Amino acid sequence: MERYYNTKLKKYQFKRKIQVYCSHCSMWINEETTKFVNIEEGMQGEDKLTFICPDCGQTSTSRRYG
Numbered sequence: 248m249e250r251y252y253n254t255k256l257k258k259y260q261f262k263r264k265i266q267v268y269c270s271h272c273s274m275w276i277n278e279e280t281t282k283f284v285n286i287e288e289g290m291q292g293e294d295k296l297t298f299i300c301p302d303c304g305q306t307s308t309s310r311r312y313g
């Protein structure tokens with residue numbers, strides 16, 4: 248399983264399933280726990296999800312990491 252070091256929280260977080268990144272809390276979040284707003288294709292053909300973060304309640308846009 249892939250590990251990711253969160254420099255703000257100073258701890259490792261695991262990337263599982265589809266993860267999205269909340270720029271407000273600097274956290275990786277399981278896509279399943281977010282509230283879907285929109286999905287669009289980015290410049291390199293990547294999926295970009297706009298979602299409402301379950302932790303901070305703010306809208307954030309992130310590339311989807313599987």
Ligand SMILES: [Zn+2]
Pocket residue numbers: 269270271272273300301302303304305
């Ligand atoms: Zn958040």
